[in-house]
Amino acid sequence: EVQLVESGGDLVQPGGSLRLSCVASGFTFRTKWMHWVRQTPGKGLMWVSLINGDGTNTNYADSVKGRFTISRDNAKNTLYLQMNSLRVEDTAVYYCAPAEEDWGQGTLVTVSS
Amino acid sequence: QSALTQPASVSGSPGQSITISCTGTSSDIGTYIYVSWYQQHPGKAPKLMIYDVNNRPSGVSDRFSGSKSGNTASLTISGLQADDEADYYCSSYTTSNTVIFGGGTILTVL
Numbered sequence: 001e002v003q004l005v006e007s008g009g010d011l012v013q014p015g016g017s018l019r020l021s022c023v024a025s026g027f028t029f030r031t032k033w034m035h036w037v038r039q040t041p042g043k044g045l046m047w048v049s050l051i052n053g054d055g056t057n058t059n060y061a062d063s064v065k066g067r068f069t070i071s072r073d074n075a076k077n078t079l080y081l082q083m084n085s086l087r088v089e090d091t092a093v094y095y096c097a098p099a100e101e102d103w104g105q106g107t108l109v110t111v112s113s
Numbered sequence: 114q115s116a117l118t119q120p121a122s123v124s125g126s127p128g129q130s131i132t133i134s135c136t137g138t139s140s141d142i143g144t145y146i147y148v149s150w151y152q153q154h155p156g157k158a159p160k161l162m163i164y165d166v167n168n169r170p171s172g173v174s175d176r177f178s179g180s181k182s183g184n185t186a187s188l189t190i191s192g193l194q195a196d197d198e199a200d201y202y203c204s205s206y207t208t209s210n211t212v213i214f215g216g217g218t219i220l221t222v223l
Binding site: 104106 | 116147149158165168204209210211214215217
């Protein structure tokens with residue numbers, strides 16, 4: 001059974017930083033492309049970032065490029081999202097999303113003064 | 114890049130079939146098989162229903178099926194049930210090495 005446990009969401013002031021983590025189990029993590037997807041309450045889904053199995057291919061949505069960094073530790077079956085220079089509009093539930101698998105329950109990031 | 118285009122809402126009666134369309138471009142749906150569909154009930158995380166155009170994850174009912182023609186993908190739900198009432202989102206990989214989602218479709222079971 002696929003299990004994904006996201007953590008790291010919090011209330012942070014504009015300009016602040018957070019690191020999200022996602023611990024995965026139930027599938028072969030090291031070969032799986034992984035994504036972060038976010039959803040503002042009451043709104044649709046927005047893709048944030050992707051990383052391939054060995055971490056050599058990463059990409060970002062234009063709205064987060066230069067501020068967010070995706071990474072992974074295959075020895076720990078863990079995906080990360082380092083978020084810097086956070087803005088009010090980054091407020092959302094962030095989901096860890098493996099390709100072709102179900103997602104985690106998400107972690108809430110609130111950016112507010 | 115603009116979102117994939119989905120109808121804002123569709124409806125059907127129990128037992129009927131409905132189809133939700135998802136229109137993209139030659140830079141996404143038209144080029145790749147990496148089209149997925151997600152179901153989201155209120156307050157819950159999205160659930161993968163279809164991946165790679167027409168593949169169902171284990172545990173997903175065979176009442177759900179996917180297809181693609183040109184730049185448009187479709188999700189068909191047959192034998193509508195009350196629990197199918199939810200929001201549905203499509204997604205596609207793109208030629209820019211990104212992923213794009215549709216705006217979502219609210220399915221109402223009358």
